[in-house]
Amino acid sequence: MLIYSLKRLLLAILVAITVSFISFSLLFLAGDPAIAMAGEGATDQDIENIRQLYGFDKPVLVQYFDWLLRAIGGNLGESFYFKTPVVHLIAEHMPVTMTLGAMGITFALSLAVPLGVLAAIRPNSIIDRIALLISVSGQALPSFWFALVLVVIFTVTLGWLPASGSDTWLHFLMPTVVLSYYAAPAFMRLTRAGMLDVLGSDYIRTARAKGLTTKSVFLKHALRNAIIPVVSLAAVQFGFMLGGSVIVESIFALNGAGSLAWESIGRNDFPTVQGLILVFALIYIVLTFLADVLNAWLDPKIRIG
Amino acid sequence: MTDVTHSIEEEDFGPSPREILKKSILAHRSLLLGFGAIVIIVLAALLAPVLAPHDPYLQDLSIRFTPPVWQDGGSWEHILGTDHLGRDYLSRLLYGARISLTIGIGAVLISGTIGTTLGVCAGYFGGRVDMVVNYLITVRLSMPVVLVALAIVAIFGGSLNIVIMVLGFLLWDRFAVVMRSSTMQVRNMDYVQSAQAVGCSTLRIVLTEIMPNIMNNLIVVATLEMAHAILLEAGLSFLGLGVQPPLPSWGLMVAEGKEMLFFEPWLIMIPGAALFILILSINLMGDGVRDVTAPAGKN
Numbered sequence: 001m002l003i004y005s006l007k008r009l010l011l012a013i014l015v016a017i018t019v020s021f022i023s024f025s026l027l028f029l030a031g032d033p034a035i036a037m038a039g040e041g042a043t044d045q046d047i048e049n050i051r052q053l054y055g056f057d058k059p060v061l062v063q064y065f066d067w068l069l070r071a072i073g074g075n076l077g078e079s080f081y082f083k084t085p086v087v088h089l090i091a092e093h094m095p096v097t098m099t100l101g102a103m104g105i106t107f108a109l110s111l112a113v114p115l116g117v118l119a120a121i122r123p124n125s126i127i128d129r130i131a132l133l134i135s136v137s138g139q140a141l142p143s144f145w146f147a148l149v150l151v152v153i154f155t156v157t158l159g160w161l162p163a164s165g166s167d168t169w170l171h172f173l174m175p176t177v178v179l180s181y182y183a184a185p186a187f188m189r190l191t192r193a194g195m196l197d198v199l200g201s202d203y204i205r206t207a208r209a210k211g212l213t214t215k216s217v218f219l220k221h222a223l224r225n226a227i228i229p230v231v232s233l234a235a236v237q238f239g240f241m242l243g244g245s246v247i248v249e250s251i252f253a254l255n256g257a258g259s260l261a262w263e264s265i266g267r268n269d270f271p272t273v274q275g276l277i278l279v280f281a282l283i284y285i286v287l288t289f290l291a292d293v294l295n296a297w298l299d300p301k302i303r304i305g
Numbered sequence: 306m307t308d309v310t311h312s313i314e315e316e317d318f319g320p321s322p323r324e325i326l327k328k329s330i331l332a333h334r335s336l337l338l339g340f341g342a343i344v345i346i347v348l349a350a351l352l353a354p355v356l357a358p359h360d361p362y363l364q365d366l367s368i369r370f371t372p373p374v375w376q377d378g379g380s381w382e383h384i385l386g387t388d389h390l391g392r393d394y395l396s397r398l399l400y401g402a403r404i405s406l407t408i409g410i411g412a413v414l415i416s417g418t419i420g421t422t423l424g425v426c427a428g429y430f431g432g433r434v435d436m437v438v439n440y441l442i443t444v445r446l447s448m449p450v451v452l453v454a455l456a457i458v459a460i461f462g463g464s465l466n467i468v469i470m471v472l473g474f475l476l477w478d479r480f481a482v483v484m485r486s487s488t489m490q491v492r493n494m495d496y497v498q499s500a501q502a503v504g505c506s507t508l509r510i511v512l513t514e515i516m517p518n519i520m521n522n523l524i525v526v527a528t529l530e531m532a533h534a535i536l537l538e539a540g541l542s543f544l545g546l547g548v549q550p551p552l553p554s555w556g557l558m559v560a561e562g563k564e565m566l567f568f569e570p571w572l573i574m575i576p577g578a579a580l581f582i583l584i585l586s587i588n589l590m591g592d593g594v595r596d597v598t599a600p601a602g603k604n
Contacts, residue, residue: 011443018444029460136335136592140585142536144543145559145577152570236446243449247540261452262544265459273456280449288447 005293012289019281020071023274024064076275081267086275089260094279096166096256097249100175101241105234108180108187113230116191117223123196131192135185143244147178147251164253175252179244183237190233194226228298235291239284329597336593342586350402358384359393361400361553366391373571385575389561394572397553398579404554405535405583408469412534413527415473420480421523425511427481428488438481445478451540458546468547472534483526487519494518521598528591532584539580555580 034051035042051057055066070077076086119128154174155163165171198204199222207217245258253259257276264272320328330336349356369391372379379386385394427438454471461467491497492515500510539556541547548554550561555576562572 011440014440015443015447018440019447022444022448026456026460029457136588137581137585140532140581140588142539142543142556142559142577142580142584144540144556145573145580148559148563148566148573149577152566152573156567156570239447239449243451246449246451246455247544250544262455265455265546268459270456273452277449277452277456280452281447284447284449288443 001296004296008289008292008296012285016282016285017068019285020068020278021064023277023281024067026274026277027270028060071278076278077271079264079269079272081264081269081272086272089272090257090275090279093255093257093260096254097242097245097258100172100179100245100248100254100256101238103172103176104179104183104241105238107176108184108237109230109234111180112184112187113191113227116188117195117218117226119188120192120195120199120226121218128192131188135188138181138185141181143178143182144247144251146181147174147248150174150178151251166254166256171252171254175248175254178251179241179248182244183241186233186237187230190230191226194229195222198222198226228295232288232291232295235287236284239280239287242280242283326597330593333593333597335589336597339586339589339591339593342582343590346402346583346586347406349399350406353396353399353403357393357396357399358382359396361392361396362551364390364392370565370569370572372569373575376571386571388558388572389565394575397558398555398576401553401555401558401576401579402583404465404548404552405538405580407465408472408538408548409531409535409587411469412472412476412538413531415470416475416477416530416534417480417523417527419474420477420526421484423477424481424484425488425515425519428485429492429507429511429515431489435485438485442478442481445475448475450475450537454537454541455544455546458541463541463547463549465548465552468538468541472537476530476534476537479530480523480526483522484519487522488515491515491518521594525591525595525598528587528594532587532591535580535587536584 034047034056055063058066067077074087076090078084079086079089082089115127115131115134119125119131122128151163151174154161161174162168162171163174204217204221207221212221242257245256246262247258248254249256249258250262257279261273261276264270264276365387368383368387369389371383371387371391373386373394374381374384376386383393383395385398388394388397423438423441427435454475457471458467497510497514500514505514538547539554539559542554542556543560545560548557550557558576559573559580562569562576565572
């Protein structure tokens with residue numbers, strides 16, 4: 001267990017370093033950062049000063065290690081646009097995105113797990129077919145379009161929900177649905193497949209033979225085992241949702257990290273974009289690492305294999 | 306001797322694999338439905354110059370926001386109405402299908418080549434190679450796709466080719482994952498070992514023994530990833546960092562219609578519905594191919 005966790009940790013660190021290098025090089029793809037920082041109307045002398053001040057005249061690898069050391073110390077540089085530390089900006093905008101992600105995961109799971117269980121109890125029944133229909137059509141819906149259709153229905157026609165802002169929980173309702181519907185089909189399929197797998201096993205037959213009620217067999221014995229892979233998928237999907245929040249937040253004008261990213265790209269504010277890519281990636285890496293370790297702890301087969 | 310061959314020919318082996326496949330394809334309704342819809346969309350895209358009633362780029366501000374024919378004020382002259390610049394919506398929709406399909410096919414060609422190469426290498430050689438590929442997949446998965454794609458398109462400028470390249474270089478992960486596990490399953494088969502024993506080169510074994518046997522999985526992933534690429538392009542174009550105007554990308558059409566969301570909702574409904582139908586058909590076809598080619602009993 002310890003060896004597996006250490007190996008997995010090593011991979012996570014390696015991946016984190018690679019991702020940091022990729023997001024660092026983004027700043028250089030974007031052109032000369034000194035010119036961007038100096039802004040319009042700057043003289044050549046200004047640009048040269050900035051270049052020396054920030055060390056842009058040093059070799060790229062040296063700059064990368066300087067940047068990495070500062071990043072580890074919690075300094076991701078300064079936003080070109082706001083002229084404030086990127087870390088503060090991200091910390092300011094992250095809570096909205098995290099809330100949205102957490103609500104999205106909760107909503108997706110609370111919709112998909114019961115449907116998946118029901119579909120597995122009676123394969124090829126009407127419920128199973130309806131679940132399949134929902135999952136197939138859900139994965140074909142473009143999220144930005146679905147968001148606008150919801151706005152047309154619930155804001156324009158019915159007038160029930162606000163279309164933009166993040167003041168009350170009502171504001172989060174439509175963004176949550178839009179963010180989560182795409183993840184729900186995957187959860188549902190996995191729950192259904194896991195349940196079908198478990199229901200065919202010997203210990204379920206034993207439980208039934210003992211005369212336990214169907215409810216107890218399904219919920220206590222089967223679901224508990226079938227849910228394990230769903231937990232690790234939830235970690236992966238949470239990471240994807242943070243990334244997907246760019247589209248959702250920009251449509252519903254939620255002031256989170258996603259819309260910060262979109263606006264920063266539009267403003268050529270690359271230190272902020274760089275920082276956001278790094279933070280999103282790190283969250284994903286940490287979550288999947290924890291999920292893998294948890295899985296290995298629950299299922300000894302993974303540790304050895 | 307002739308008797309023996311005769312009796313073998315006469316003996317009933319049941320339907321041939323090809324016949325079984327044919328039967329299961331014809332029995333799979335959603336596969337046929339998806340395939341039929343795709344054929345129609347591809348034909349519409351190819352024949353767009355013939356089918357389109359108007360020039361998709363011709364502006365006429367005097368007839369802007371003409372509603373579609375089924376609404377008050379609509380006319381058969383512009384069956385699906387006109388957009389904010391008075392361009393014929395049906396013509397733009399037809400030409401838009403070309404963009405979606407080009408993006409889907411182009412991106413999958415790139416991502417499929419990268420992902421299949423990595424996946425087959427990892428599955429065939431195992432060991433260190435497998436570790437490296439596994440690491441590359443993990444790196445790729447931890448990058449937020451939408452954000453990275455937006456940033457790169459913003460840097461290099463939005464054009465059809467850039468979008469295809471960006472999506473192609475970002476979406477190879479599922480190819481690598483699936484091809485890796487499929488190759489692992491096949492590589493220990495007797496026929497692969499026989500080929501090795503006979504002294505076939507690795508390249509030959511991969512091309513003639515392994516590839517044909519993992520082809521069905523490759524086709525399934527390719528269709529699903531094509532849908533993924535088309536959806537992402539529409540999303541990028543919707544955010545203004547994908548295909549640029551005046552090209553009639555469906556995502557861009559939704560973005561342009563968004564301004565009139567409160568007054569003319571059909572402007573977003575029509576291109577969005579087209580996108581939904583295209584993606585749904587591709588996914589139905591992909592799922593169908595998986596069902597039909599999967600060994601009996603597997604679901």
